[in-house]
Amino acid sequence: MKNPERMILPSTYYFIHYAALATLAAFQVLFYQSLGLQGSQIGLLTGIAPLVAMVSAPLWTGTADATHRHKLVLGLTISGSVVVALVIPGLPSFGWLIPFVVLLAFLSAPVIALIDSATMAQLGERRGRYGRIRLWGTVGWAVMAPIAGWVIDRLGLPWAYWMYAIGMAVALLVAVNIPFHQERAGVSFWHGMRTMLLNRRWMVFLTMVFISGAGLATMYNYLFIYMESLGASKTLMGLSLTISTISEVPVLFFGDRLLRRFGTRGLMLMAMGMVGLRLVLYSTTSLPWVILLIQLVHGLTFPAILVAGVAYADQMALPGMRATAQGMFGSTLMGISAATGGVLGGILIDQVGPAMMYRIVGLVLLGSAGIFAGIFRKRT
DSSP: OOOGGGGHHHHHHHHHHHHHHHHHHTTHHHHHHHTTOOHHHHHHHHHHHHHHHHHHHHHHHHHHHHHTOHHHHHHHHHHHHHHHHHHGGGOOSHHHHHHHHHHHHHHHTTHHHHHHHHHHHHHGGGGGGHHHHHHHHHHHHHHHHHHHHHHHHHHOTTHHHHHHHHHHHHHHHHHTTSOOOOOOOSSOHHHHHHHHHTOHHHHHHHHHHHHHHHHHHHHHHHHHHHHHHTTOOHHHHHHHHHHHHHHHHHHHHTHHHHHHHHHHHHHHHHHHHHHHHHHHHHHHOOOHHHHHHHGGGGGGTHHHHHHHHHHHHHHHOOTTOHHHHHHHHHHIIIIIHHHHHHHHHHHHHHHHOHHHHHHHHHHHHHHHHHHHHHHHHHHO
């Protein structure tokens, strides 16, 4: 680790960023609903963000790497997100919401990828310690979520956006002080991009990320619908999120040990299998409280994917293309896979119901994990 004291800055940034995100993520749909929007309109607004992120994250991070202006790109995207978030609550109609929701997604998508690249550069050969730094984001989310609920309950849903804007404005003050130790590229940016896209190991890994991310999207988008069908109360739903958040802590804290034990691809493979198992377990219960027990394995799904993905992206990045690699990973996990999983999950729910939807997707992930395990075994 190049300078342990400097890791305070990215740790602080993750805490503030995810605290701000917690004010918006859980209440965005409720805000749309309060405007009287129909389900199809809400679905369009929530589904469009990952599609935009799929394009904007690698576009912004690639621009940062190509121009070596990482702080400028980071400052512009965070500042723009603050302004757009302040404007959205005052928009008069669905027609006005669409372009501003798209703009917010376009501006916010690359931020974490840029911070991740700076963090990994500072960690150097200690990249396995990333989880301990990123852990502060989980803490920020856990601390802020109940506070946001209390404020919004008393002051109204527009405060979901206004608190997000305030939080990101504070985050900007931290972000501008985070150093970017970015190497100069030995080749042109576009040549380096082509090299990465032709790297079979990198593409196989991103395929695993895509499949796992699609499974996670079906899980997150429709869990409350499934719990409601089982008769779960809103309190139980909230408790399920609390448990899953707490389960992230040990996995992120001991991420370096997990990477040493399983390697990046091995940890990714285990996470894929756990996503599949978790989905299948959901489909087998008719008791809402059992969902709480299943939530305990959350730490071995999304956080494990995050630890493995950020480390592998840093490992695969060509000199001078750290941010680009993180953008490719982030856009795969939070962009195309999130959109795909959301759409396919909705189609399956209409056709077979939520329980069978979870079972089908879970079995697909378990089968995929088996296939990739066989591929890796042959190569070794």
